[in-house]
Amino acid sequence: MLAQADLRLDTIWVDYVFVVFYFVLVLGIGVLARRSIASSLDFLLSGRSLPAWVTGLAFISANLGAIELIGMMANGAEYGIATVHYYWIGAIPAMVFLGIVMMPFYYGSKARSVPEFLLMRFNATTQRVNGITFALASVLIAGVNLYALGLILEAMLGWSLQLAIPVAALVVLSYTFLGGLNAAIYNEVLQFFVILALLIPLTVTGLARVGGWDGLVAQVSALPPGQEQVSAWPGSTLTEIANPFLSVLGIVFGLGFVLSFGYWTTNFAEVQRALSARSMSAARRTPIIGAFPKALIPLVIVIPGMIAGVLVPQLTTLKQGGETEVTYNNALSLLMNEVLPNGILGVALAGLLASFMAGMAANVSSLNTVFTYDLWQDWIRPGRPDDYYLRVGRTVTVVGCLVAIGTAFIAGSFENLMDYIQALFSFFNAPLFAIFILGLFWKRMSGPAGWTGLISGTIAAVIVDTLVRTG
Amino acid sequence: MIEVSSQAGSFIGASAAFVVGIAVAAIVTTFTTSKPDAELVGLVWSLTPRADRGQRRRAVPDEAVPEQVTAGAVRRHTAVESVPVAMHEEEGAWWQSPVVMGVLVLVLTLALYLMFV
Numbered sequence: 001m002l003a004q005a006d007l008r009l010d011t012i013w014v015d016y017v018f019v020v021f022y023f024v025l026v027l028g029i030g031v032l033a034r035r036s037i038a039s040s041l042d043f044l045l046s047g048r049s050l051p052a053w054v055t056g057l058a059f060i061s062a063n064l065g066a067i068e069l070i071g072m073m074a075n076g077a078e079y080g081i082a083t084v085h086y087y088w089i090g091a092i093p094a095m096v097f098l099g100i101v102m103m104p105f106y107y108g109s110k111a112r113s114v115p116e117f118l119l120m121r122f123n124a125t126t127q128r129v130n131g132i133t134f135a136l137a138s139v140l141i142a143g144v145n146l147y148a149l150g151l152i153l154e155a156m157l158g159w160s161l162q163l164a165i166p167v168a169a170l171v172v173l174s175y176t177f178l179g180g181l182n183a184a185i186y187n188e189v190l191q192f193f194v195i196l197a198l199l200i201p202l203t204v205t206g207l208a209r210v211g212g213w214d215g216l217v218a219q220v221s222a223l224p225p226g227q228e229q230v231s232a233w234p235g236s237t238l239t240e241i242a243n244p245f246l247s248v249l250g251i252v253f254g255l256g257f258v259l260s261f262g263y264w265t266t267n268f269a270e271v272q273r274a275l276s277a278r279s280m281s282a283a284r285r286t287p288i289i290g291a292f293p294k295a296l297i298p299l300v301i302v303i304p305g306m307i308a309g310v311l312v313p314q315l316t317t318l319k320q321g322g323e324t325e326v327t328y329n330n331a332l333s334l335l336m337n338e339v340l341p342n343g344i345l346g347v348a349l350a351g352l353l354a355s356f357m358a359g360m361a362a363n364v365s366s367l368n369t370v371f372t373y374d375l376w377q378d379w380i381r382p383g384r385p386d387d388y389y390l391r392v393g394r395t396v397t398v399v400g401c402l403v404a405i406g407t408a409f410i411a412g413s414f415e416n417l418m419d420y421i422q423a424l425f426s427f428f429n430a431p432l433f434a435i436f437i438l439g440l441f442w443k444r445m446s447g448p449a450g451w452t453g454l455i456s457g458t459i460a461a462v463i464v465d466t467l468v469r470t471g
Numbered sequence: 472m473i474e475v476s477s478q479a480g481s482f483i484g485a486s487a488a489f490v491v492g493i494a495v496a497a498i499v500t501t502f503t504t505s506k507p508d509a510e511l512v513g514l515v516w517s518l519t520p521r522a523d524r525g526q527r528r529r530a531v532p533d534e535a536v537p538e539q540v541t542a543g544a545v546r547r548h549t550a551v552e553s554v555p556v557a558m559h560e561e562e563g564a565w566w567q568s569p570v571v572m573g574v575l576v577l578v579l580t581l582a583l584y585l586m587f588v
Contacts, residue, residue, distance in 0.1 A: 052567075081587055092580045096573040103569075108513050121514045232587050240479055250482075258489050259482065284569035291576040295583060422481035430485035434492030443515045446503040449496040457492030461484040468480030 009155050009337055015346030019156070022194065022350040026175055026357070029186050033179025040389040043180035044369040045112055045276050050182075052282035054189055056289025059273040061188035063294075064195055065359020066148030067421050069301070069352070073335075074328035076305020077315055080220060080229025082238045083305065087298045089256040092291050094264035099288040102265055103274060105440065107283040112275070113366075114268040114432075115374040121439050122450030124378070129451045130432065131374035133458070134268060135367055137428045139400060142363035143407025144421060146172075149356035150408060155333065156349060165408050172360050173401040176368075177394060181276060184365040188273075191354035192293070198351025199300035205339045206307035216303070219310040223319045229306075262433035263425060269366040308335040364400045371396045423465050431457025 037043050075083040111117035115134065119127035149172075150165035159167070175183045210216045217230045228237060234244035235251050264270060264287070274286035308331040309315050315331060317324045326334065336348055372393045377384075381392075414420045435453040439445045475483065511518050565571050 084583075084587060088580045088584055092576060096577060099569050100573050105514060105516075105519075117514075121511070232584065240475070255482075258485050262485060262489070281567065281569065285567070285572060288569055288572045288576060291573075292579070295576060295580045419481070423484070426481045426484035426488055430488035431492040434489045435496055438493055438496055439515070441516050442500075443508065443511055443517055444500060444505045445496060446500045446505045448503045449499040452499045453492040453496030456495040457488040460491035461488035464484035464487045465480065468475060468484070 009333065009345065009349070010342070011156055011345060011349070012342045014343045015349060016156075018343075018346035019350050019353065022353070023171065025190065026171070026187055029190065030175030030178040030183040033183035033186060036182060037180055037390075040372065040386050040393055041112075042182070043390055043393050044365075044372060045272070046181045046185060048276055049278050050185065050276050050282070052277060052285040052289055054185060055273045055277045055282065055286040057192045057293070058185040058188035059270060059286050059290035060293050060297075061192040061195070061358045062269055062273060062362035063290075064192070064297075064355050065362070066145045066356045067359070069195075069355050070148065070329055070332050071421075072298075072301050073305040073308065073332045074330075076302040077309035077319075077331040078328045079235075079237050080306055080309075081232050081302065082229075082235040083302045084232055084298045085235055085238065085251050085255055087294060087302075089251060090260040091264065091294050093256060094260040095287040095291040095294065097261065098265045098271075098274075099284045099286065099291075102440070103284040103287070104280065106271060107275060107277070107280050112373050113370050114266060114271055115370055116378070118435075118450060119374075119378065122435075122445075123447030126435075126447065126450035126454065127374055128379055129454050131370050131379075133428050133454075134370050135375065137424055138269070138363045138367035138370070139403045140407050140410070140424060141421065142360050142367070142400065142404040143409075144411040145356050145359035145363065146404050146408040147411040149353065149360065152349065152352050152356065161412070166405055168356075169360075169401045169405050169408075172357050172364065173398065176361050176364055176401075177397045180393070181272070181365045181369070184361040185273065185276065187361065188358050191358040194347075194354040195351045195358075196300070198348040198355075199297075199304070201340065201344050202304045202335060202348065203300045203307075205344075206304050206311065206335060209311060209339055210307055216306060216310065220306055223310065223316065224321065258430060258433070259425070261437075262429040266429055266432045266436055268370060269362045272366045272369060304335055305331055308332070308338075311335065312338055360404065364397060364404070367400045368393050368396050371400075426461045426465065427458050430461060431455075 036047070039047070041047055072083060072086060075086070106114075106117060109117055109120055111120060115127045115131040118130050146165055146169055147161075149168040150161050153159055153164035153168055154161055157164075175187060179186075207213065207216065210219055220229050221227050223229075225237065234247040236242060236244065236247045238251070270287075274283045277283040277286050309319055312331070312334045314324045314326040315328070315334065318326065318328065332352075336345065340348055372389055376392050377389055381388075411420065431454050434457055435445075435450050438453070439450065508518055513519055
């Protein structure tokens with residue numbers, strides 16, 4: 001993924017002014033947020049004091065990481081309009097369900113994390129099993145975001161990845177170390193707007209180049225595979241199911257139920273944003289406020305992806321089945337270079353950096369909380385004073401970033417990052433969702449059933465993954 | 472062994488994990504003891520009356536619980552007291568209601584789908 005040569009951008013000094021200004025702003029927020037930290041709860045859960053619009057925007061920003069931006073634009077170029085299913089059926093219903101049905105239990109229980117909720121509902125073993133797998137998944141996914149962040153620095157400044165990845169880690173580390181979750185969340189709100197400052201000009205100038213929406217539809221239909229790329233249903237290219245009815249069924253139940261509910265309702269990196277809200281009502285509105293931008297954002301991700309497919313010569317060759325050195329994963333950077341003038345390019349680069357930092361900071365700040373509370377305080381070193389756990393939280397931030405440097409190079413060794421991430425989700429999120437939903441609606445479900453269900457589900461996913469890889 | 476693309480593969484994997492997780496949890500439950508209802512208030516749907524849904528459980532601070540440091544584990548939540556929480560505090564206007572906003576965003580999504588059928 002992300003062949004390096006294709007990411008070389010035609011930047012000039014004006015572009016760097018925006019990027020530097022943005023970095024100063026990011027670090028400033030870290031310094032300001034430091035003032036409000038007196039306890040471990042302040043550092044790890046923002047003292048449960050944030051208003052709904054802040055947590056709602058952070059909720060969606062935490063999801064707008066490297067995978068989302070690069071992966072979904074690639075899907076837009078490759079599959080066309082059908083990509084919107086990932087948003088409209090694959091996210092919105094689950095986000096509304098999380099806010100209306102599940103949040104009263106999460107927030108009402110006063111659990112500080114998803115594993116702690118499992119401790120209350122099941123037992124300590126379930127908490128530990130989930131705590132360990134979550135910590136593992138966090139550092140692996142933080143590595144993916146860090147790798148993408150390093151690639152951007154490499155493209156802008158010509159640094160090697162060996163230098164760019166540690167430098168990128170240092171920036172994320174400095175603001176999360178100073179200001180904890182507060183800094184991460186306020187930066188996510190800023191990042192949300194900066195990411196839009198990347199996506200909106202990209203869509204508008206792109207559309208102008210292809211002759212508006214009608215021009216885009218005509219040009220996409222003219223390329224193989226033709227008409228089916230400009231309609232959302234039945235989405236056969238996405239599901240690889242030829243029968244239209246089964247394809248729709250696959251989208252609704254597969255994407256709309258197991259995958260999306262599994263991701264949105266149990267992923268602590270997301271849920272944590274809602275748990276830091278100041279009231280039950282604000283916590284319930286967090287995913288719902290986030291759902292509004294989530295519903296609209298495919299307009300500025302999927303459409304530019306489709307534009308890239310017809311406007312960038314290498315991608316057009318790819319669509320026609322020709323030989324080229326680029327992949328669909330390069331769609332975003334290729335389109336940026338194609339349509340954005342200097343100056344705007346700088347804003348766009350800041351947006352890209354914002355996106356990858358938001359992704360990584362979300363992983364690091366949720367790792368902090370789970371490690372400090374669920375693994376350290378509830379298991380390994382219980383009963384210490386609070387400032388001890390505040391220090392543990394800060395230490396984990398540093399260690400988490402260092403480990404992410406290592407996992408960034410693991411991520412770099414995978415040819416397709418999207419496959420890597422999808423496999424991680426099927427290992428960790430799907431079994432968690434299973435025991436969660438069963439435990440919520442079936443009061444007889446016992447404590448040991450929690451962790452045995454988790455582990456056996458993970459084993460089942462790993463077996464399927466192995467069979468697919470060797471197949 | 473299974474010949475599908477990696478994308479379809481991870482979907483099958485997630486479905487398998489979901490089904491196996493539910494099945495094993497159901498089987499294990501039949502051999503083990505369930506928690507008493509009293510400990511599950513606010514954590515399980517049927518044990519949480521609608522008016523109370525969203526009551527605040529507060530773990531009694533560590534000092535108040537006799538510490539049993541058996542194998543390094545302290546049961547922090549052995550005692551839980553419930554204090555009522557205003558479920559609808561700061562919900563004065565319609566745009567502050569989670570249900571109204573939830574329905575609105577579903578309608579918006581449906582409208583977007585109709586535009587891009």
